[in-house]
Amino acid sequence: MTFLLEAKGMTKRFGGLVAVNNVSFGVGAKEILSVIGPNGAGKSTLFKLISSFLRPTAGEVLFRGERISDLAPHIAARKGVVRTFQETTVFRNMSVRDNVIIAHHLRSKASLLGYFFATRQAKEDEAAFGRSADEILGFLGLESIAGETARNLPHGHLRGLGIAIGLATDPAVLLLDEPFAGMNHDETMKAVAMVRKLRERGLTILLVEHDMQAVMKISDRIVVLNFGQKIAEGTPSEIQRNDKVIEAYLGIEDEAIGL
């Protein structure tokens, strides 16, 4: 199987601590792959490694067979690998629509100077970005809050805005950082439906998540991390039956609920 995005032997050390240890897996085109694991398993480190926000100590990330792990984040984004953030990370003092418009950066045809002098190309770009932003907001059901300033939004909308920003970059692979964290059951179900719709737009989705239930529902395949190592990989049903996974999660759950 050829993967669109592939992690090979990813390792990250912080001083003496090994946060991620020799993790390999791949994501096929239009697949939804989830990385799960108990707290402190190294999920978010792995997430940052894949999105080029951190440099690996060893190993590499390949996108369409090309190494992207030592590139600056904006170049990885230009190639088509774009991440989202957890909810508080938006352009807080801009309107929702402006948030999405600015995120069309990668689709610019005019140069910076062109924008300064408002050339024809620049004007065309701006008009196109506006139309596209409206389309994206409509797609995600956010058109009613397009004029709101982002810092005034409630939590649920903030997450939608984060995804809208990601979509505006026109990515091939969208990396979602804990898209269901802190949601109640209804909200989670809505979000799950939305992620499916993203795939229908032709996107490949890699998400890092804590919420087992949602992940089981949504994923084509799941990678499980514990103590920085991959302990399992497979379809949701395979993972559910995997002893190592159950052990890892039970151990943690026990501690977490104080048993």
Place this chain on the structure above:
Amino acid sequence: MSISRRIIAVTAFLILVFAVIPILIAVSGRKDFYYTLSSVALLSMASAGVWLTFHIGRINIGQGAYALMGGYVSAILVMSYGVSFWWTLPLAGLFCALASILIGLPILRLRGVYFAMVTLVLTEVARLLALALPVTQGAKGITSIPVEVFGLTLVPDFTMMENPRIAFYYLSVALMTACFALMHRLVNSRIGHICMSLQQNEELASSIGINIAQIRVIAYAISSFLGGLAGAVFVAATQSVYPSSFTVADSINFMLNCFLGGLGYVFGPMLGTLVLYFGWNLLFETGRFQLLIYSALMIALMLVLPNGLLSLGTLRKER
């Protein structure tokens, strides 16, 4: 706003600075205001640069370094190489922009107070360099820069004018007008929005494909260009430059001008400079209580309008 109203506003501004103020000066006989207002115009340009770095989310307390650098570049070119004063202006600006790219590449990675402090130190480094380097003539400074450089062909001949102060006033406000026109365009174009995205969250900006390092350096270079240009004109106006011509106090003042006018408004630095610099001069009459009154007024202003003088309009609207 509509285009016609914009034209009216711009015209009104031009008439004010190029006609009304000179007439007011002539009527009131306060010829010393030419120098004061030229200073305000030039310092507000340097402050506009600082404002632009604020716009990308950096507190810049290093503009004094570039103003000093620009001043020295202009003075050295005029004195040692016989370059016309007019040519030294863009050259000084470009020199500063280039220097700021070299300096900015490493230090623009710093954020918040760390960037602020490094730029503050940069101002001091510039002063110490001016004292130590042979080309700047050390402690003595460069003095008696000839006024003949204004004997030129293309532009109005300064020496022909009755009072060079008036000529400098026109030059300064013309440059200031151009500077703020460019700034206004820059900030309201997509570039301004990109800068603002950096200000609000650099990681997010970088995740959507913005080359944050490049934008930062560009903004910083423009900022330094303005600082260098202002410094160069200032040196010509006073015909001399010393290591103490622009110091840490100036760098801090440039920053304060931006705060006072309002960080959210592109014309903030202009108003801020006018109020801070001119305000100090107006309080000249109060003698030994000058600093006390000045600082008390500043504190009061800050309490009433913490987002700058120009936030007065939005404040009223909110009510």
Place this chain on the structure above:
Amino acid sequence: MEQVVANGLYLGAQYALVALGLTLIFGLMNVLNFAHGQMYVLGGFITYAVYGQLGLPFVVAVIASGITLAIIGGFMERFLFRTVIRRSHREESTMLLAAATAFFFDAVILLIFGEKQRGVPKIVKGVFNDFGIILPYDRILVGLLAGAIILGFILFMKYTKPGRAMRALAQDRMAAQLMGVEVNRYTMIGFALGAMLAGFVGGLLATITGINSGIGGPISIKAFMMIMIGGAGVVSGAIAGGFILGMMESVGLTVLRQYGDVTYLVIFAALMVFLSIRPNGLMGKPWG
């Protein structure tokens, strides 16, 4: 060489104490207090008035300096900084307020205490001269007192309730609030404490280097450098930064003296390079 190290240590102790108050205020409220140097100067003048003019014991004078400044600091937080922080869109706006306060103190000090350099009688006479080290006893005493105050401060922050509350605040304001820390109260206490430290060190040093109405600004700037070296908002960073700068000055002025005017150029350039490599200083918290 022993002398150079001794100079550096003494300088470091006094620098560390100056930086401590500044970093505390910064850590708690993200306010870069431009008026810190002026607070130091005010502390010095209070000691000058109480010990030098009224003739009361030195200890009384230094305590008076500390308490007066604590009160002033508390008022500054309550009536100036709190208002501006609440109402401004960008937290950097406090820099203008801090600078204006600095000017205000400058003006008041100049009007009350005049333009002259002032000094107070020595607290102990005599000079220690052995092991290749020459150090006047009053410097040793002040150095030790500075060390004791630093130690006391660390213990206070570690083991008392307000100290722990303030550390929690500095680490994560939101979390501290959720945990039930009274944010307003402890921010005010923290500001007062920072101001008190400035008052203490001003009072202590009045007996060594005297006091002068114009030096507030330069002192603030030097203190900024120290907390940048160590890392802003971190107590250990301020102490480290103070000692490092003290040692750099002492060693630099000896080693580089034949090159003339370059010592500070080298120190400043080194600081810029260092921060380019370590953007948060030695152990600072990042601040965006």
Place this chain on the structure above:
Amino acid sequence: MTQSQMTRRTLLGAVGVFALAAAGGPAAAADAKLKIGFVGVTSGPAAAWGTSNVRSMQTRAAWLNETGGVKIGDKTYEIEIITFDDQKDPKRAVEGMEKMAQEGIHYVVGPNVDDGAAAVRPVAEKNNIIYFPYAFPKELYTKPASNAVLGMIANYQSGPAIYKYLMDKKGVKKVAFVAANESDPLSQRDSGVAAAKALGLEVVADKDVYQNDTRDFTPVLTPIVALKPDLLVLSGVAPANAPLLIRSARELGYEGLISAETAQDAKVLSEGAGDLANGFISVGGASTPEIASDTMKEFVDRYTKMFGEYNDESNTKVYALEYIIETLKANPKAIDNVEEFKKTMDSFSAPNPFLKGDAKLSYVGVTSFGQKRQLAVPMVVNEYKDGAFQTLFVGTVD
């Protein structure tokens, strides 16, 4: 708020401020008022320099006014002192000089530092202002410059005299210099070093500098004291720093002489360094008991009454105003004509009221500047002893 509203508000604000400023401008000068300006530093770390200047002018002016004003020609004038704080910033100094021109003032005391004095030169020359800087660059006083008059003894004049005296009387052979890393002190150090070398002294340290905001001078002085010079010269030292330098040097075990070529204040020395300052040599003016006249003593009394405390730096700064007034008296046409003033300078002579005996006020400087552009101030070299200055010797400059 829209952009246009903002612009308009800016405009309105500007006009308002302007109207305010124009209204607050100078009132028409009364016939019998003589305005003398001061542009210099009265705030910040160097505030003492300008403050001592302003206060001696204000003291003397109040005194003269109290006794009926000054009769110049057939008119009697009241003296008014207009002061401008330049914050030691050359840009502001230019501003101040413009302001003086605006006020119609032709005689200005100051600025206090080299760069300020050089920066105001074009403005002063254009607006016919004669100014009296306390700054030493020779270009200011040599042709083609002609509007600046040095208000005190330059260190390149007093330095050699002091070094010579100390060589002859105290057997000084090795000299060390230390200066603040700023324009004035560095220039003064360089000319001091040159003078010492010319006298055949061995200069063991000529590159040591400190930042002007230094509070602890022990690290600066440690290596210098180790060189064991016979004389330590504090070039261009600020009065605030002098006691700290002296104290650090003495506490480090330095046993040689210490001198400075700038004016100092005895109270500051005694508070800052106590007995350790004994033997410190500096340049003073006229207030030591050996040479002060009754007028000088009364001046000190009035100054103390007016401002609470005397500043010995004013000893050298009492002269400028006196010279201006006496020269105007000698040639009333000079009151608004600086060319007349310049003419009178060449031949001017009047009794010196501040000095015992028959000392004269006159303009000097031919040797140093090729023209008479310096006040003949007695070069009083003082030695500090137990809280007061004692005169070591009095020299002259020609």
